[in-house]
Amino acid sequence: MKNTLQFDFIADKKNNTLTIQREFDADRQLVWDCHTKRELLDKWFAPKPLTTKTKSMEFREGGHWHYAMVDPTGPEYWGLMSYQKIKPIDRYEGLDAFSNEKGEINSELPRAHWNVTFEDRGELTLVQTIVTYKSLEDLEQVIQMGMKEGMISTMERLDDLLETYKK
Amino acid sequence: MKLRRDPFQAIADPTRRAILVLLAAQTMSAGAIAEKFDVARPTISKHMQVLSECDLIAANQKGREIYYELRVDKMKDIDNWLAQFRKIWEDRYNQLDELLSTIKKNDL
Numbered sequence: 016m017k018n019t020l021q022f023d024f025i026a027d028k029k030n031n032t033l034t035i036q037r038e039f040d041a042d043r044q045l046v047w048d049c050h051t052k053r054e055l056l057d058k059w060f061a062p063k064p065l066t067t068k069t070k071s072m073e074f075r076e077g078g079h080w081h082y083a084m085v086d087p088t089g090p091e092y093w094g095l096m097s098y099q100k101i102k103p104i105d106r107y108e109g110l111d112a113f114s115n116e117k118g119e120i121n122s123e124l125p126r127a128h129w130n131v132t133f134e135d136r137g138e139l140t141l142v143q144t145i146v147t148y149k150s151l152e153d154l155e156q157v158i159q160m161g162m163k164e165g166m167i168s169t170m171e172r173l174d175d176l177l178e179t180y181k182k
Numbered sequence: 183m184k185l186r187r188d189p190f191q192a193i194a195d196p197t198r199r200a201i202l203v204l205l206a207a208q209t210m211s212a213g214a215i216a217e218k219f220d221v222a223r224p225t226i227s228k229h230m231q232v233l234s235e236c237d238l239i240a241a242n243q244k245g246r247e248i249y250y251e252l253r254v255d256k257m258k259d260i261d262n263w264l265a266q267f268r269k270i271w272e273d274r275y276n277q278l279d280e281l282l283s284t285i286k287k288n289d290l
Contacts, residue, residue, distance in 0.1 A: 022275070024268040035271050041282040049278055058281045062273035 021141070031148040038139045046140040047104035047133055053080070061085070065092075070118070076101050080109075081118045095120055096129070106132040111146075125153030192236045197221070198229050205239060205252040212248045 023036040039046050049055045053069040061067040061084035068091070070081045080096040095114040101107045108131070113124040120126075130145040148154040192198055201215060216226040230250060233239045237256045242249045 020279075022272065024271060026267070033267055037271075037275050039275075039278065039282055041286060045282060045285060046278075049281060055281065059274060059277035062270050063277065 020139070028151060031151050031154055033144075033146045033154075035144045035146075036141060038136055038141050040139055042138075043104050043133050043135055043140045046142060050131065050133075050142075051103075051107070056080070056082070070116070074098060074101070079118075081114065083116070091116070093118075104133055106130070125149065125157055127153075127157075192232050192238060195229070195232075197226075198233055201226075201229060201233065202238065202252060205250055209249050209251040211244075212250065215250065 020038040020040065021036060022038075023034070025034040026032075027034065049059065051074045053072040056072075057067045057069055059067070060082070064087050065084045066087075068083045068085050070083070072078075072080045072082075074080070076098055078098050080098070081093070082096070083091040083093045085091050093114045093116055094111060095118055096109045096111045098107060098109045107129075109129050110126055111129055112126045113121040115121065125148055128147045130147070132143045134141045134143070148157070197219065200219070204210060204215060204218060212227065212230060215230070216223045219226055230239070230241075234241055237253055239250045240253055242251070
């Protein structure tokens, strides 16, 4: 059942965007709530083994979500999402940034614009997230940093990659 | 000056992916590669050109034949790009699936 849910991940180097489309087996209101309520976001946003911790959240235009992805070995990676446009339960836009525990934005590190849309797909809900960086260098910097800090899982081996090409 | 191409575009094409898989196993001549495909030789040459321009493969002249080999370092760059971010979103959304199903069960 789960494996019939659409999942597309498209990296567009020309426009410095990542487009992620995913179907969920739930109605749009519930999927929207999971994206916009702190107690629900805390349960899924950080990929395992990391966990999510919300320090403060005001889901309104001009508001923000101040959160951390917590590594079980100790380190915490703080982020601040500033909400720009909200149209329940269709879409929201925001600017994501690296920050510290106080919520001060790290201006040395790239920020990314998020455009998240929610759409009915029969019984399912389609969520499309377009993450846009200012430049290709910004995106590469984020990837390199993630790998250095061990936040991003170990690189898959070339063999595995080629294996997926064979299908 | 060599034209810079987007490697993602290069690997989006199934024939070019198949060529990369062939070259992952061994260095091959242009002729030997073309024989593996049921398409015109100039078409294969065009694909080889795109892959070369992205530095995904390297060409070496040996006698009268050109031999191609995979640039493993470049392939890993692409792997970083795609695999790392894709993995995060996959894991994240799998967790959301679980959360959604838990909430739906509790509502019943």
